[in-house]
Amino acid sequence: MIGRLNHVAIVVPDLAVAASQYRGALGADVSDPQDLPDHGVTTIFVNLPNTKIELLHPFGEDSPIAGFLAKNPSGGMHHVCYEVDDIIAARDRLVTEGARVLGDGEPKTGAHGLPVLFLHPKDFSGTLIELEQAAS
Ligand SMILES: CC[C@@H](C(=O)O)C(=O)SCCNC(=O)CCNC(=O)[C@H](O)C(C)(C)COP(=O)(O)OP(=O)(O)OC[C@H]1O[C@@H](n2cnc3c(N)ncnc32)[C@H](O)[C@@H]1OP(=O)(O)O
Numbered sequence: 416m417i418g419r420l421n422h423v424a425i426v427v428p429d430l431a432v433a434a435s436q437y438r439g440a441l442g443a444d445v446s447d448p449q450d451l452p453d454h455g456v457t458t459i460f461v462n463l464p465n466t467k468i469e470l471l472h473p474f475g476e477d478s479p480i481a482g483f484l485a486k487n488p489s490g491g492m493h494h495v496c497y498e499v500d501d502i503i504a505a506r507d508r509l510v511t512e513g514a515r516v517l518g519d520g521e522p523k524t525g526a527h528g529l530p531v532l533f534l535h536p537k538d539f540s541g542t543l544i545e546l547e548q549a550a551s
């Protein structure tokens with residue numbers, strides 16, 4: 416069911432520092448920051464030949480990543496994002512199999528303007544999974 420690895424997300428304590436590390440020391444193509452109030456995060460994307468790295472920092476007071484950063488003040492790997500051809504069919508299959516879809520269970524528009532969902536990390540060997548509808 417899952418397809419391409421769309422991105423790996425890393426929560427960072429300082430977006431400007433992280434962007435400078437990726438752009439400078441690692442010589443990567445790094446986007447400008449984007450605030451996503453609906454998701455409670457600010458993102459920067461690092462564009463690699465075969466996938467992307469999403470650098471994340473909390474935005475606003477109710478950010479879903481605030482607890483993660485409090486527990487991991489130096490930052491750390493936060494989630495992996497897989498593409499699926501049909502996000503509703505994928506969700507329904509996962510629910511049938513007992514996985515917990517986070518939030519209200521309905522897809523939200525993600526950083527690339529496509530529907531996304533999150534699956535509870537305790538149901539997938541301690542890794543938070545994001546599903547993104549593949550671009551048509
Ligand atoms: C930019 C848009 C979009 C995109 O298009 O790319 C994004 O990526 S948005 C990214 C941010 N949004 C989300 O992460 C939404 C889904 N996440 C959540 O709803 C929450 O983060 C969470 C997964 C429910 C955790 O919230 P938290 O407040 O930390 O709750 P708990 O403290 O109760 O955590 C429960 C349990 O899970 C462990 N945990 C938390 N985060 C992770 C993680 N990223 N990876 C692995 N495990 C995680 C946490 O440590 C707790 O474990 P125990 O201590 O053992 O109970």
Ligand SMILES: [Co+2]
Pocket residue numbers: 422424469494496545
């Ligand atoms: Co993401």
